[in-house]
Amino acid sequence: MRTSMLRSVAEAALRRGGGPSSSHLLRRCYSSESAPERKVAVLGAAGGIGQPLALLMKLNPLVSKLALYDIAGTPGVAADVSHINTRSEVAGYMGEDQLGQALEGSDIVIIPAGVPRKPGMTRDDLFNINAGIVKSLCTAIAKYCPNALVNMISNPVNSTVPIAAEVFKKAGTYDERKLFGVTTLDVVRAKTFYAGKAKVPVAEVNVPVVGGHAGITILPLFSQATPKSNNLSDDEIKALTKRTQDGGTEVVEAKAGKGSATLSMAYAGAIFADACLKGLNGVPDVVECSFVQSNITELPFFASKVKLGKKGVEEVLGLGPLSDYEKQGLESLKPELKASIEKGIKFASEK
Numbered sequence: 001m002r003t004s005m006l007r008s009v010a011e012a013a014l015r016r017g018g019g020p021s022s023s024h025l026l027r028r029c030y031s032s033e034s035a036p037e038r039k040v041a042v043l044g045a046a047g048g049i050g051q052p053l054a055l056l057m058k059l060n061p062l063v064s065k066l067a068l069y070d071i072a073g074t075p076g077v078a079a080d081v082s083h084i085n086t087r088s089e090v091a092g093y094m095g096e097d098q099l100g101q102a103l104e105g106s107d108i109v110i111i112p113a114g115v116p117r118k119p120g121m122t123r124d125d126l127f128n129i130n131a132g133i134v135k136s137l138c139t140a141i142a143k144y145c146p147n148a149l150v151n152m153i154s155n156p157v158n159s160t161v162p163i164a165a166e167v168f169k170k171a172g173t174y175d176e177r178k179l180f181g182v183t184t185l186d187v188v189r190a191k192t193f194y195a196g197k198a199k200v201p202v203a204e205v206n207v208p209v210v211g212g213h214a215g216i217t218i219l220p221l222f223s224q225a226t227p228k229s230n231n232l233s234d235d236e237i238k239a240l241t242k243r244t245q246d247g248g249t250e251v252v253e254a255k256a257g258k259g260s261a262t263l264s265m266a267y268a269g270a271i272f273a274d275a276c277l278k279g280l281n282g283v284p285d286v287v288e289c290s291f292v293q294s295n296i297t298e299l300p301f302f303a304s305k306v307k308l309g310k311k312g313v314e315e316v317l318g319l320g321p322l323s324d325y326e327k328q329g330l331e332s333l334k335p336e337l338k339a340s341i342e343k344g345i346k347f348a349s350e351k
């Protein structure tokens with residue numbers, strides 16, 4: 001049977017309440033070579049994250065066009081990646097006068113543009129430089145591809161996402177379903193660290209991580225981790241929480257002045273973009289944690305599990321039951337996260 005026909009059969013079965021087999025079939029249809037045309041743009045594509053992310057997006061069969069944009073260095077990266085014999089056509093764009101072309105027609109824009117931390121810095125110390133970069137890139141997104149999903153990687157994510165939202169609001173293009181702060185690396189770390197401690201197979205592990213993306217605003221919910229482990233003490237849970245919160249700093253210190261996480265971030269960014277693509281393509285039940293506009297707490301933006309669909313966020317899922325330790329963590333993170341969100345909004349609305 002042709003893929004399009006298979007897809008209709010699977011979609012119809014799913015509408016009738018079809019079980020896992022129809023859902024599995026639909027996933028297969030949308031993973032095949034006949035997946036719809038999708039253009040992905042990476043802004044900051046010649047950087048530490050941008051290059052491996054460009055590679056991983058080139059390997060994704062759901063991408064048909066890959067636009068690699070940076071202020072310098074993209075012709076080389078694009079020529080290199082373009083020789084890989086996978087589906088997508090690759091083009092490099094360099095300098096502001098090529099930004100419009102890079103963005104036009106994009107379904108997803110991934111933004112790892114901006115400066116990374118050095119030892120001793122917080123993510124908020126990057127605000128002064130990165131806020132302006134994100135603002136100008138988002139102004140261009142509003143002009144050239146206002147309907148694209150935006151995956152914000154540039155730090156401080158707790159402020160850059162509110163900045164993007166304000167820019168889009170001013171331009172009249174804001175759709176809260178299409179703006180995502182990428183917090184997948186927190187989930188990737190929580191899974192790895194939990195699997196190591198709980199001695200469970202890492203490939204089977206799931207751990208939601210909520211809140212934001214800086215220090216104590218990163219709140220892993222190990223009480224909801226699966227497979228369940230009954231042999232972790234309270235102290236071990238605390239240590240796992242702290243290690244997840246400090247994961248970025250662990251890498252910054254190990255790199256000793258040469259930047260922050262790039263390879264694990266590219267992996268995490270590729271996982272999240274793939275989930276967005278699947279959602280756009282109608283694959284059912286795609287759920288990832290992300291920092292989005294939210295009303296599950298009193299804060300206007302918050303990371304939690306999000307169901308992804310054809311228009312971006314389909315549903316922001318609730319926090320579920322929290323342990324007392326997690327409830328405490330949730331209350332402690334709110335003032336810092338609120339201040340970072342407000343700082344972003346103020347920056348974008350003043351200038």
Ligand SMILES: NC(=O)C1=CN([C@@H]2O[C@H](COP(=O)(O)OP(=O)(O)OC[C@H]3O[C@@H](n4cnc5c(N)ncnc54)[C@H](O)[C@@H]3O)[C@@H](O)[C@H]2O)C=CC1
Pocket residue numbers: 043044045046047048049050069070071072112113114115116117126130133137152153154155156157182183184185186213259260261262265
């Ligand atoms: N959300 C997350 O979990 C993570 C976020 N990050 C953040 O990602 C950002 C990038 O990190 P790296 O790739 O390591 O830095 P990098 O310095 O290696 O690369 C950044 C790239 O952005 C480019 N760039 C600067 N201004 C630009 C502009 N106006 N337009 C387009 N490109 C521009 C630079 O030319 C450079 O190629 C940092 O802000 C870092 O803190 C890093 C790791 C994890």
Ligand SMILES: O=C([O-])CC(=O)C(=O)O
Pocket residue numbers: 116117123155185247248249251252260261
């Ligand atoms: O720590 C940093 O500066 C980069 C980052 O966001 C992370 O690795 O989680």
